[in-house]
Structures are given as structure tokens and as C-alpha cells.
Amino acid sequence: MKKIIIAVFVFLIHFFNAQNVFLTKVEKTNENTDKFLYKINEEVKDATYLGEIEVQGFSKYDDEVFSLIYKKAKEIGANTFTLKPFENVDGSLQNFNPANYRLSLYFLPKEKLIDQSGYMYLFASSEKDQKIALNEKDYIISSRSYLRLKTIPGEVYTISTKKLLGSTIKIQLKENSSNNYFQISATKVKSNNTGWLNLKSGDIIGLEKSYAEFLATIYNKDKQSN
16 A cells, blocks of 8 residues: 555656646648758747647756657657747746646748857756856856857857866857857756757757757846846
8 A cells, every 4th residue: 555655746846847748729831851950030920830839837857847848849840949938928938837838839831940150058957956157267057957058150169068077069160150059067968869969078068950949939038148
């Protein structure tokens, strides 16, 4: 009897802490072979609305949540998304809640995507603040936050985790280089067959644009950003 009670208790903890992803609305479907799922802003005027996803419950495993969102989006042929805030009774928009949010899904031809370049994004982990050094300048990035910094073509950037057994990487950006995205974390990010994880160096993890733009949607932008 005691074992049954413990099992039920563990199940209830898992249930109430699980994060579920639902495809709550399908306006239409679209056929495409695009592997990306990018966030759009002003491009939304040229995009075709396909449906809506709702995420319920909080999870610290953001990579797993993104994987579920990605699969749901691809079921209806979406390649782009926007955050769709919930509204209060008076019509004002609610603040973002990582335990419950919605994403609107779209299809947008690749040629209509606005090029994004000239910035470096540094994401903390979902659980701990991260201390880093960028070209010998120290930063502390709060958990579930990211730092966005303007970059200069041709300059070499050295990123260090400031740990005894931590990691250090150097990158040099070319003119009109796409944005660079890194997560600073001792926690390993799981890879899957969508191709959204493409670089790993100890606890400095290079992120592909799709996953990085998802994190930038659900994380807070650090005040030190520019």
C-alpha cells in the first residue's frame, strides 16, 4: 500500500510539473520542406497564418519543449512563428508567463525573411545565473535571460566561462555575418534529428537560429544588452 501511495505521489508531481504542447487551432495547412522555424516580426504582414500552439505547464528542459513545438508546427507546414500574448479582461496584454503561453504559426517564403546580422546572443541556462567574460569584460547573466551585444566585423571575440575547468572559444566575424547564438551552461543540451544544435564546446554551446530565437522569445533580455 505504501508503495502505491508513493507511486501516485510521484505521478502527481510529474503531472503538475509537466509541460504540454497542444496544437489548439488549425486555420489551414501548407506543404513545404523547410527545416527552420524562425520568429518573425514585421514580416508577419507577408506571412500566411496557419494555426496556433499553446504551451501549458513549466519545464526547465527548453530543448525538449522546442522539439515538441517544432514537430507540431511542421505537422501543418509552418516555418515561422510569433508570440501571441493572452489578454486581460480589460483588453490589455498579460505579461509573459513561462508556464502558459501561445505561439501563432505561419508560412513565409524564404526570400521574404529579413536578414538578421551584427549581433551576438549569449543565453544563460534555465536554472542558474551564468558568469562569463567576453573580451576580458565580465558579465553575469541571470537564469532564463540572454545578453545581446553588437558585434564588429573582423574583430576577434573571446568567450570564457570563468571557471577552473570551463571553456573558452574564439570567433572572428566577417562582414554581414549572421547573428551568432551561444548558451553558457554546464547542462548538456540534447540533440535531435531537426538539426537545431550544431556546435558544442564544453559548457559553451552554439545554437542554430531556430532554437535560439525560441529562447529569445521565452527568456528575458538582459539590461546590459544593446
